Amino acid sequence: MNMKKQPTITVVVENPKGSCNVYRNDHELDNFYLERVMPKGMSFPCDFGYIRSTTGTNGDPLSAIIIGDCHTFVGCKIRCRVVGGLLSTQIEEDGTSITIQHFLVLPIADGVQQIRNLSELPSIVLENLKSFLINDHATTGKKLKFTGKLDHTEAMKFVNEASTEQEIKFKLELVLPQTDSSGKPFDKILFEELNRELIKKFNGLTVYSRLPAEGFWKTKDATVQQTVVVYQLMLACIDHPYWQQLKANLEKKFNQTEVMITYGPSKQVK
Incomplete structure (x- = not known):
């Protein structure tokens, strides 16, 4: 199939698929630490991490969820394609709320080239991700409400605007x-x-x-x-x-x- 090549981004894995430990990266020190352990029976359904060289509105890199079968580890860097995103509102225990974007990406190494946009992902994948994210937030006393979706073009606009890298000319x-x-x-x-x-x-x-x-x-x-x-x-x-x-x-x-x-x-x- 002859398709236009999509731009790639680098995602750093914080939490590998199947892990019940929740790791976070101290971006100032560039060190990973164990933040918490999930309740028994819960584990990450996919690799979770962040898009390198980006800064979101909260000052942290943009969150990324890697859809694929790669066996990774904490700190692993993966070249990926952005296929879309999920928009949500996180409600804190005190009632304050913040907007969160979860960007869905596919690893280049997987060779899954036929999926180019969020609409092409199986609906069961999205529903399972939403269910996991809602339950994970609940374990920390927070509520998560999904408010919309981003297709490939809309998601890449977010990523480009958040990029801290400039093209050298x-x-x-x-x-x-x-x-x-x-x-x-x-x-x-x-x-x-x-x-x-x-x-x-x-x-x-x-x-x-x-x-x-x-x-x-x-x-x-x-x-x-x-x-x-x-x-x-x-x-x-x-x-x-x-x-x-x-x-x-x-x-x-x-x-x-x-x-x-x-x-x-x-x-x-x-």
Whole structure:
């Protein structure tokens, strides 16, 4: 069957199918811990986990339920396709309520390619999942009421909006001299300040510093060789006003006629 390829996401398993233990991931420490044990006779009907690199409205990654027969373990990462989602309202013991989305996904490794949308899942699968979720919430003193469904397109819109990853489109290079025109090295504090600014500006995005590299500049009378520092950043977009202001600041700090900042499309060799 010739079907358009669906985008994939990475799901991290917190609770494997068949487990009666409920594990949670401390996302700040990236450690799993045992939260509680289900009542006797209850166990997870599927692998339960979360979609990596997403943040929901409650500050946690989006929840995912893996429909498949893979034998997994706590912390296992699985490439999956999103087929839809279940919408529900969780009612706390004090009467307050929050909206929850449960995203249903299929593992790529299972090879179940014919199911593309929530409507194609057997109804018994959805009913069993709903029954389990309602009973599991009841064991913790909470009520769960299902309010709707999401098809593949609607679910992927949620996932994309919650994604903390951005598509890398540009490679930017910033070149600075390591020494002044007399050969005296610039104070390393200048480079450290730039490192900190770039890391803070781009939320910890890796800044590559190649030191040293050699640059050659041809003047009227001779070719001048100078040791340079090259910063490389992989970016989703180019903030032109920011880079123009940074360029002007660096030209003043390093006493340069011009600081070279270039960028272009980031493409991989296929």
